[in-house]
Amino acid sequence: MRKIFAVVLLLVLLVACRPQAPMQPVVQPPVTQPVVQPISEPVKQPVSKPAEQTAPSGQPQTVKVDIVGFKYVPASVKIKVGDTVTWTQVDSVQHTVTIVSGPESFDSGLLKAGQTFSYTFTKPGTYSYKCTPHPNMRGEVIVE
Ligand code: CO
Numbered sequence: 001m002r003k004i005f006a007v008v009l010l011l012v013l014l015v016a017c018r019p020q021a022p023m024q025p026v027v028q029p030p031v032t033q034p035v036v037q038p039i040s041e042p043v044k045q046p047v048s049k050p051a052e053q054t055a056p057s058g059q060p061q062t063v064k065v066d067i068v069g070f071k072y073v074p075a076s077v078k079i080k081v082g083d084t085v086t087w088t089q090v091d092s093v094q095h096t097v098t099i100v101s102g103p104e105s106f107d108s109g110l111l112k113a114g115q116t117f118s119y120t121f122t123k124p125g126t127y128s129y130k131c132t133p134h135p136n137m138r139g140e141v142i143v144e
Contacts, residue, residue: 064085067091067095067111070134077142079143081122083143088116094112096111098131099128103124123143126142
């Protein structure tokens with residue numbers, strides 16, 4: 001009986017003294033970086049076409065603004081009552097034209113690449129607008 005006890009004790013000691021398995025290094029899951037959209041260089045303003053300059057006064061005009069490289073180009077346009085501004089969204093990221101302040105309020109909603117949004121301004125004043133997902137994107141329409 002005493003011998004069995006000794007054997008059992010020896011086994012217990014062997015198990016207790018068995019060297020611990022080395023600590024496995026904790027494998028960190030790779031940190032996924034947020035996808036940063038490259039900001040392309042602002043598109044150079046095309047020289048205004050002579051047709052726009054020589055258009056008969058009093059005729060409603062359509063002014064084009066590009067949304068490209070997280071910018072409204074041009075950021076500021078001056079038009080007359082009755083004129084229309086057409087925004088053309090070029091970026092792969094979606095943008096909006098959302099009035100922040102002005103005589104009238106409107107919101108284009110999210111515009112995908114290739115989509116356009118037009119608005120005819122019937123009240124004079126300064127319309128400040130922004131992009132809802134990117135509030136740093138700012139533009140204005142001055143209606144005389
Ligand atoms: Co935007």
